[in-house]
Amino acid sequence: MEPSNITIIIAIIVYALIAFALTEVCRRYRKIGAAFIILSLFTCPLWAANRDNWFEWAKIISVLLPMVIVGFMRIAVFEKKQGAFWEIFKKPWTLWFLFFVLALNITEASIRDWQFGNYMNSLTGFILVLTIPFVGKFWRVEKITCGDLIVDFPLGWCFLYTTWNAAFLLGCIPDEFAGGLAILIACELYSLFGRHDLYIMGRIYTLAFFVIQLATTDVLPFMDSSAWANQMFVDNWGLFNIVCGAVYITWYNWQMYTGKCDQKFRHPATAPAGIYADTEVANADAGFCSRFYFHNKPENRKQLEQTNSVQS
Secondary structure, rough: OOOOOOOOOOHHHHHHHHHHHHHHHHHHOHHHHOOOOHHHHHHHEEEEEHHHOHHHHHHHHHHHHHHHHHHHHHHHHHOOOOHHHHHHOOOOOHHHHHHHHHHHHHHHHHHHHHHOOOOOHHHHHHHHHOOOOHHHHEEEEEEOOOOEEEEOOOOOHHHHHHHHHHHHHHHHHHHHHHHHHHHHHHHHHHHHHOHHHHHHHHHHHHHHHHHHHHHHOOOOOOHHHHOOOHHHHHHHHHHHHHHHHHHHHHHHHHHHHHHHHHHHHOOOOOOOOOOHHHHHHHHHHHHHHHHHHHHHHHHHHHHHHHHHHOOO
């Protein structure tokens, strides 16, 4: 028996809130986040019952293994761990590895979109790949609050990724659309609440939760959105996305060309020193939305930055 539309909608909202809450726990408490991901790998005996081909297994592993690296990297950098093992995760390769995993995952989905005939949405995915901010300048682990992985995605990229991925799910995996939409909403909350610099944290943790849930329980009966499949709607959605993508890539290249990306892409709370004036940083730290996520007292920020600078 298929769930009613109202059941699915309520389930999406509840699932999104749970995913957001779990992400905040893992974000604020690095070791809990790392332990959760590592322990989740031991659920692999359950995967065969719910994921019945190599592609689905590869998808699970391609999400969870990079998350193990994220967990160790956050601990190593923020806690300034010493020793040969921890030094491995302080190297630039970790950020480059995550950059290529993100690009590969988007490319993989875009190719699948193309195979399903969703050409406009597929092209939007390739635009997203081309506009991922560079590692050397826009990726880092912050050292002030809890070791967040910071990627300076502009609000436009976050929105485009969200609408592109949702259209991909509806067009290619409609039974998983409701669950996928829920985790997209959860990570988009970071952008909506003014912290687009934490979008990547929301995305990687919510996606990890989702693939673990699918691997161990398959699609939840009350979230099976197969009946929502509508190719005409997907085609129109793809047209909307490619128009947004064309506008965005034009804006992105202009920001890169003029050098405005240094400020336009970044949030004052996590931007490198010197990008924003002290008053702008103080205002960003003191705002409710920023304080909700950036949970160190603003007055301690300068002292912590100076300490990290000396120790570096």
